[in-house]
Amino acid sequence: MPGGAQKVEGLEFLGALSDHEAAFRQELLDWLDEHLVGRFAELLGVGGPADDAQWEARVLWEKELATGGWRGISWPTELGGRGESMRCHLIFEYEYVRSRAPYRPSLQGESLFGPAMLRFGTDEQKQRFLSRILSADEYWCQGFSEPDAGSDLASLRTAARRDGDEWVINGQKVWTTFGHYSDWIYVLCRTDHDAPPHKGITCLLVKLDQPGVEMRPIRTLAGNADFNEVFFSDARTTADMVLGEVNGGWAVAMSMLGVERGTAMLTHQLAFEQEVTDLFATARQNGRAADPLVRQRLADAWIGMRLRRFATMQVVAKVVAGEPLGPEVSLSKLGAAVWHQDLTELHLDILGPAGAISGPGPEPTGPQRSFLLSRAETIYGGANEIQRNIIGERLLGLPR
Ligand SMILES: Cc1cc2nc3c(=O)[nH]c(=O)nc-3n(C[C@H](O)[C@H](O)[C@H](O)COP(=O)(O)OP(=O)(O)OC[C@H]3O[C@@H](n4cnc5c(N)ncnc54)[C@H](O)[C@@H]3O)c2cc1C
Numbered sequence: 001m002p003g004g005a006q007k008v009e010g011l012e013f014l015g016a017l018s019d020h021e022a023a024f025r026q027e028l029l030d031w032l033d034e035h036l037v038g039r040f041a042e043l044l045g046v047g048g049p050a051d052d053a054q055w056e057a058r059v060l061w062e063k064e065l066a067t068g069g070w071r072g073i074s075w076p077t078e079l080g081g082r083g084e085s086m087r088c089h090l091i092f093e094y095e096y097v098r099s100r101a102p103y104r105p106s107l108q109g110e111s112l113f114g115p116a117m118l119r120f121g122t123d124e125q126k127q128r129f130l131s132r133i134l135s136a137d138e139y140w141c142q143g144f145s146e147p148d149a150g151s152d153l154a155s156l157r158t159a160a161r162r163d164g165d166e167w168v169i170n171g172q173k174v175w176t177t178f179g180h181y182s183d184w185i186y187v188l189c190r191t192d193h194d195a196p197p198h199k200g201i202t203c204l205l206v207k208l209d210q211p212g213v214e215m216r217p218i219r220t221l222a223g224n225a226d227f228n229e230v231f232f233s234d235a236r237t238t239a240d241m242v243l244g245e246v247n248g249g250w251a252v253a254m255s256m257l258g259v260e261r262g263t264a265m266l267t268h269q270l271a272f273e274q275e276v277t278d279l280f281a282t283a284r285q286n287g288r289a290a291d292p293l294v295r296q297r298l299a300d301a302w303i304g305m306r307l308r309r310f311a312t313m314q315v316v317a318k319v320v321a322g323e324p325l326g327p328e329v330s331l332s333k334l335g336a337a338v339w340h341q342d343l344t345e346l347h348l349d350i351l352g353p354a355g356a357i358s359g360p361g362p363e364p365t366g367p368q369r370s371f372l373l374s375r376a377e378t379i380y381g382g383a384n385e386i387q388r389n390i391i392g393e394r395l396l397g398l399p400r
Helices: 021-037 038-042 055-067 088-097 107-120 123-136 251-261 262-286 291-322 326-357 368-378 384-395
Strands: 140-143 159-163 166-174 184-190 201-207 213-218 227-238
Touching: 021 088, 038 055, 088 262, 088 291, 107 123, 107 251, 107 262, 140 368, 166 184, 166 201, 166 368, 184 251, 201 227, 201 251, 251 326, 262 291, 262 326, 291 326, 326 368, 326 384
Parallel strands: 140 184
Antiparallel strands: 159 166, 159 184, 166 227, 184 201, 213 227
16 A cells, blocks of 8 residues: 555545545635636535536636636546546546535536447547547437437437438437537437347437527426437438447447436535535534424435445445446435425425525526435336336336
8 A cells, every 4th residue: 555545535436546646636625716716606505317407608617617627537648538547537536526616517517328339339529529529519418318219218209210320310309408508419229120120220420510400498397407308300420420339329328327317426426425414413503402303304315325335336446446226226216206206395394484484586496406306216227116117127026
């Protein structure tokens, strides 16, 4: 172990940090201290995986991060990344969340699409797209779900056919998070109607700003419009805009969903820990911590958080070892979603009548917003029942 190796509170799951890792962490902390000020300090704790609050301001913050070189931490340097290890990547995620820096609008591009592009993309595609993601100049959204194809994704009907050097796309997607803020969409399309459902799907990269694409935002009960319906009517993309193999889109989609349920969830889970700290502070402040029933629920919330951490560590261990994520991510995704919904309910209960009062604007804020937005967590990235099916079939070997 190097001389300066140290364990850091909160980062115990990584064991002792090497000198390099400790220096990386310190550089990050200093940078955040220096830059998370002024107009950016107003963004502390703002945004979430399905929350577009203060989007434009957060995009400016994203640019600030890009200028500081704090994007693509573990991506290769020749593609514009920082070339650090996965461990440094995790240190970044943890300290970023702990600093309460705004939730990053780049999730779809950098955290979901990027890893798939690194794995399945051609050299030309990587050169074309990855640097624009890292410079915060292009945003991406995910075109998987359709009105009749969510859990049963393989039944999707949006179709693409070749026309000379182009693909022509027709169909509809739905629940496209942050689509109205995006420049590009990765779309699962049926390209072979005779093959078994999951073998006739191709992942196409499609520019959104074109006459054949119509994006319609959907307003949610939290007051925001973070997702959309997308209509493709003879939309076009060039023949080389295929991610992975033609008719090999299922492998790309499964890899992305693995990341969404696994590595990308880590950030949310770390943010949830911050909410527990806030909740305990509120309960102490308003005296509810003295109520024996509230204390029980607070203790349960804390225990749940510790258990989430163990599940997270299992995922972290695989990521650090460079092993592909498997069905175990369903355990962590399912557990975190259920636990977090309970936590947000507890927060409102502890606030009592004050929990019914939100900020001055038309949209709910604080714990109320968190409560409303958390309702989606047991659906996106695969609903609870689907995670239970995966656990039953693939971890327990139960019949389909
Ligand atoms: C906030 C949010 C953001 C999202 N963002 C995106 C995005 O950016 N891009 C995208 O493509 N999609 C996105 N989605 C869609 C998401 O992936 C789907 O909602 C999810 O896969 C469920 O599909 P569905 O809504 O069609 O429900 P359905 O598949 O119709 O399911 C309805 C209910 O039936 C249950 N069910 C279905 N099949 C089974 C089964 N075999 N066994 C047991 N129970 C079953 C489900 O668990 C669910 O409770 C998002 C969803 C949300 C809520």
